[in-house]
Amino acid sequence: MVAFVLVYIVLAYSTVEYLQQSYLRDAEAERSRGLSQQLALIRANIEAEVNAEVFLADSLATLISFSPESTFEQWEQVAMQLTRKAEHIRNIGVAPNDVMAFVYPLQGNERVIGLDFRDYPNQWQTVQQARQAQHIIISGPLELVQGGTAIIARVPIFSDAPHNSQYWGTCSIVLDIDGLFRDAGVYDLPDNVSLAIRGRDGTGADGEVFFGEPGVFQDPLLSETVHLVSGSWQMGLSLKASSAAVPVSNWVKDNLPRVAGYTVALSLLLSFILVLNAYRLAHQISMQDVLTKLPNRRHAMLILEQLSQQGTASRFSIINIDLNRFKQVNDTYGHAVGDALLVEVARRMRHTLRGSDTVARLGGDExxxxxxRVCTREQQDRVKAKLLGEVCGQPFDYQGVHLDISLSLGVACFPEHGNAISELLHHADQAMYQDKQQRKLSAVQA
Structure with a gap:
């Protein structure tokens, strides 16, 4: 009898030890998955908010580019509408010849008027970068002359677009970084987690840490790359030392049967909560296509909605692209070759575009x-020619498979071909279908 009791106690203790260790392992795995999803959601939210609001505010630069003689009153009307639509735009400034002459709202920003960027090396560098690159450059986070910290999108303005040889000045969009991070969920992470962000001025993993502790990047548990209009940031996440697993306490050893039941119940409860939380986050996460790493349909629709809400103040074009004979590639060589072809086409298209352009994968081979700011037939034809040259100019080689790449293109311009996004997409889709039929006919005749 005594031996039986001893065996029972040993088995019970071993069971509790096993359950405790099993629980700790399962909880750690679930916690890592949950944090990974939460960090990816934060990354997607930052990308969507920054890129959408910068593209939204880009319409003021477009107005000045095509109407250099426009007045402060006209600028103010556009800036007023933009700041109403964008939650994180703190102010918008215009600097002819890189000397700040206009800022909206003026209240609280009076000190900015007359500021010559040449007198501020940390800002002058990114102003020059934007001018040389001829596209938007993200600057900061940095301390503002009027007080506070923000990130700034530098938009170069040329009075002879699209040739861009006559530099007019710059437009600066100042975004409230604290509000941006709050809405993106940066401050919603658990207390036992440390988050850091580096890459000031869009310099990515090589850049300076501007949020959190630099020590996070010595051995991060998780990391994500935030892709901006220009450049990137890197986010790192680690667990605080106090969150390390705690060994089974003496109290547990003294209450083996009770602890065994509580451990099982607690393990099931926590697993259920973590699964529910993971399911909730999965419906919010990621506006990125998994295969090509391009923006997906949801991300593209968000950008189109932001652009179209500006009305006729901002004209833009879309090009619907279909990869010809893609089904034949899949059927003949297998899905591995088809996936590799999609990735390569996405890479070539991304390499072709300006920093302010967006290429998204809508699904399949589309x-x-x-x-x-591309709105004339001449500009559209130039983009199409460059795209076809870069993407279709060289064959695709993959593991002994040699394929020629062919695209069908359909163009639509806002608002000429529709004020609603659905109308615009329908027009581009019809134009793409006509282009595809014409290519088939030409192939048959050849």
């Missing part, structure tokens, strides 16, 4: 280009 892509969509969003081209702000």
């Amino acid at each position: 892509f969509l280009l969003i081209l702000p």
